[in-house]
Amino acid sequence: MSAPPKRSTTTLLAFVIVFLTLSLVLYPEQGFQAAMSGLKLFWDAVFPALLPFFILSELMLGIGVVHALGVLLEPLMRPLFSVPGVGAFALSMGLAAGYPMDAVITAKFRKNKMCSRIEGERLLAFTNTADPLFMFGSVAVGMFKNPALGMLLAVAHYIAAFLVGVSFKLYGRGAKHTYDSVPQPRRQGNLFVRSYQEMIRAREEDGRPFGKLLGDAVNDSIKTILMICGFIIFFSVLIKVLTLSGVIPLFTWPISGLFTLLGIDQDLVTPFLSGLFEIDIGSAQAAAASASLNQQLLIVSAIIAWSGLSVFAQVASVLTGTDIRFTPYVIARILHAVLAAIITVILYNMGMGQAEATVLAPFSNGAQSTTGILSHVQIAFGALYHWIIIIGITLVLSLAIYMIRRIRVIFWMSRVRDR
Known part of the structure; x- marks a missing residue:
């Protein structure tokens, strides 16, 4: 109790x-206008990007595809991040669809006993990422009017997330009981055979007819997406009333002192505070501030990695019903924000983002900020396209590691026999 x-x-x-x-x-x-802005943001960008992934993830879990991918991706995820192979599925979904897709997947893994509590907390620490469409379209094109900045923000964001994941590999090493994953029966055969066997086992264990599975997937996905909608609207109104009532300006003085110490423009104090609450509002204000571009990018990169209290609330709600603790997630977000900001400044000073890049056209063609010029179909297919690329790359890397290990084992055994 x-x-x-x-x-x-x-x-x-x-x-x-x-x-x-x-x-x-x-x-x-003013509250009504803020609520309408939040609803428009949800309808134009969040709804079409997340809903297809929610439904597909439920289907792939029920059919056993995720379990099969987990076996195939174990050689990559276990050495790098000390998480099960299924963690790559959460990572790829988070990279493609953005917040809070990773939390939804991780919570399902924990409820289905596909990872331990510690592994779930590690997984949540580095898979909480923004999607490429947001950084290339909404931020770079819509807010900064410069497509080249999308690559800068994305590279810094994902390098920082990777570093957080590697850092959290050491997290929970001394923990007992809750660290151990639920034991699975050992499968015979090579990696592909075991992957297929795991998919069949998971499908038989689920047992729902496809019609029932599809209905449950749509029903659960709609519930989750409406919860996210509510949080976006609530925090849009919250930021507005806190600003009008003078609460947010009260917190400017400690941030102002910190920015003075770090040499950051004071015009970025208010955008930074807004970004602590909501990622879109803070990023847009930072992009519109009268500060140097490198300092604008520093603040925007930190805000995107932090993700905002609105996303925090969504993640906390999704994790309800699991034993995954929230404190490691908050620590990871702080670390991610600091690393992303530092890496952004370093890359910008090295020349990245200071010139237009034609290779970014597929990511930013016609994209705007929260005005929703990209159609719902474009957003949904763009996210699916990115997921296919990401999961394909991770599969190739994992299989390459597996084959190298097999070759080394065979070579070692042959040398032992020769002796």
């Missing part, structure tokens, strides 16, 4: 909720 909430916490929450309610009553028109 969970411990009852503390009285001080209850009192504070009650005060905050009453204050926010009164603020919304005092600023009804």
Whole structure:
């Protein structure tokens, strides 16, 4: 049984909720406009990008495709990040569809006992990434009007995520009981045979007819996507009323002092604070600030890696019902934000993003920020296209590692026999 909430916490929450309610009553028109902006953002960008992936991930889990991929990708994911091979599926989904797709997949893995608690926390630490369409289209083209910056932000973002994953490999090494994965029966044969056997086992274990599986996938996906919609609208309104009521400006002085110490333009204080709450609003404000481009990119990169309290709330809701702890996730986001900001500045000073690049056209053609010029079909197929590329690359790398190991074992055995 969970411990009852503390009285001080209850009192504070009650005060905050009453204050926010009164603020919304005092600023009804502005709150309504903020809610409409949040709804438009959800409908134009989030809904078409995430819903197909939610449905497909449910189907692939039920049919056993994810389990088969887990066996094929184990040679890559286990040495690099100390997570099961199925972690690559969560990683690829997160890279292609963005927040909070990785959390949804990780929570399902834990509920289905496909990873331990520690492995789930490691997985969530580095798979929480923005999708390429957001960085190339929304940020680079829509906010900065410069497609070349998309490559800079994406490279810095994904290198930082990789470094976070490698760092978290050491996390939980001394943990007992909860660290151990649920044992699976050992399969015979080579990697491909074991992969096929695992898919058949998972499908038989699920047992639902395809019609039932499809219906459940659509039903669960709609519930999750509506929850995300609610959080986006709520935080859009929250940021607006906190700004109008003077709460957010109160927090500017400590951030202002930190920025002065680091030599960062003061015009980026408010965008940074907004980005702590919501990624799109903070990024757009930073791009519009009258600061140098390298400092704008530093703040935007940190905001994208941090992802915002709106995404935090979505992840926390998705993790409900699992034993995955939230604190490692927060630590990972701070580390990701710092690393992404530093790498962005380094790459920019090396010349990346300072010239137009025609190779970016497929990513940024016609894209805008949250105005939704990309059609829903373009966004959905763009995300699927990226997922296919990502999962294909990870499969090739994993199989290459597996084959190199097999060759080394065969070579070693032949030398032993010769002796």
